[in-house]
Amino acid sequence: MKKSLVLAMAMALGVTASAYAANPFSDVPAGHWAYDSINKLAAAGVIEGYGDSTFGGDKLMTRYEMAQIVAKAMAKGANVDKLAAEFADELDNLGVRVANLEKKADNVKITGEVRYHYTDTNDDFNGYKTALRSRIWVNGQINEDWTYTGMLENSQDLKNNAGDETTKFQRAYVNGRVGGLAVQAGRYNKALAEGNVYDNRFDGIQASYGSDVKLTAGYGKATPSAVATTTANVRFDNFFSSNSSFTVKNDSNEVYYAELTGKVGALNLTAGYYEFKDIEADAHAEAWGFDYMGRPVHLGDKDVHFAEDATIWALGANYAFDKNFKLGALYLKGEDKLATASVDDDGYVVTASYKGAKAVEPGSWGLVAKYYDQGATTYVHHTMNGVANDIFGFKGYSVAANYAFAKNIVGQVEYYDLEEKEGNREAQTLWSQLVFTF
Known part of the structure; x- marks a missing residue:
């Protein structure tokens, strides 16, 4: 799964790019097309990148890694119900209750x-x-x-x-x-x-x-x-x-x-x-x-x-x-x-x-x-x-x-x-x- 899939989460978080800190990832320059979205997710604490200060957008991630990102986005109040449903088992293993999703399922x-x-x-x-x-x-x-x-x-x-x-x-x-x-x-x-x-x-x-x-x-x-x-x-x-x-x-x-x-x-x-x-x-x-x-x-x-x-x-x-x-x-x-x-x-x-x-x-x-x-x-x-x-x-x-x-x-x-x-x-x-x- 490419990391570019997480960029859609940026639209669900209520902060603007002007509030961000300096560029946290050396492999995502300011002119990159995904710069604003990645910077936004990093500022909100949803993504962390790798220890060498790189984002690694060309790499694949595991379902467990993706579930961690979904869990952090949910904690920030992002509307990620479809992703929460897809990774429900992994979120359960992480001890994350998908309360909003459960409520809608019971609707x-x-x-x-x-x-x-x-x-x-x-x-x-x-x-x-x-x-x-x-x-x-x-x-x-x-x-x-x-x-x-x-x-x-x-x-x-x-x-x-x-x-x-x-x-x-x-x-x-x-x-x-x-x-x-x-x-x-x-x-x-x-x-x-x-x-x-x-x-x-x-x-x-x-x-x-x-x-x-x-x-x-x-x-x-x-x-x-x-x-x-x-x-x-x-x-x-x-x-x-x-x-x-x-x-x-x-x-x-x-x-x-x-x-x-x-x-x-x-x-x-x-x-x-x-x-x-x-x-x-x-x-x-x-x-x-x-x-x-x-x-x-x-x-x-x-x-x-x-x-x-x-x-x-x-x-x-x-x-x-x-x-x-x-x-x-x-x-x-x-x-x-x-x-x-x-x-x-x-x-x-x-x-x-x-x-x-x-x-x-x-x-x-x-x-x-x-x-x-x-x-x-x-x-x-x-x-x-x-x-x-x-x-x-x-x-x-x-x-x-x-x-x-x-x-x-x-x-x-x-x-x-x-x-x-x-x-x-x-x-x-x-x-x-x-x-x-x-």
Whole structure:
């Protein structure tokens, strides 16, 4: 390696040639093209030359000699990150920590998970699903106050041999502080009322204030969920129908939410307000009306499309009896998101949990049991993995167990027994997953 490679360091040091002492090297005369740079490095103590007062620019140096020069340049504050990376092993042998380089290497972190899951449902909703999902997370430090998170997801349907798969950029958001507010903005996942109102991607912004008592408020757009259908008797403004076929797409162009949480000893309390605008629904109805004497008159089939707002309130409490056992209850009250249908407008969820598997603790495990009784107006996109045709509400229970088989390998099994609140269909679902994280 020629010594001329070190001359580039001179540009990274903040002293001028006029401050230099007399020429320290006899083989670099004042008229030499590299005189200023070499003199600058010598004055800064980065290079020393040979004992005979020569620079020896035509000679090759060892990697160890070069590492010594890099170390001295770093000590003087020179920006030599690329050289520090190249000679990292030699610098380590010299006992030099490349702190700035380490900081930059830690600036972006990549993590991920691979999940296999299988779902089997019987009774009125017979069927199964099996899929492989891979997620790659990217976390970057923007500055001392702001971070960035992104997530790329690939899903492979394993039910057939067609190789059906999708790859989507599912998360892209920043977190930071503005004064006393913690801010999150972009596409992030949002679980409202512990996921019992909404649990899906959300494009928007939220701000939080406080610690022991915290207020969080947000605004944005909900992600469209899978279209759901059912059959029910429905009364419209100017006619009623028998066995109407309903289709509801649970998306909303505007969503407002606010949650207030607080803690009193082992008791955690929460209150929430959620406003979803223009949730769309379609109905194909065998319509009946009334004549002037109030007698029913068949009006034929009708196709009706409408969009309704959904307003949901939530009150919840969770009590930790000890570090392992917790019991929680959540009450929900909603205005009719399908105002033309007669459905329950409130509901509740009771949860009991014991311990919980932790990916970093092999052998750790946990149990969770829930009971649901939710009217149609109390949710938009539910967090549960159970199957029920839930346009007009559902009720039932679930039990789940999770276990860490090894470090970063966790399995989970859930069983659901759910039925419609407005109808007689029901379903039992066995849902399972095995997750590898790295």
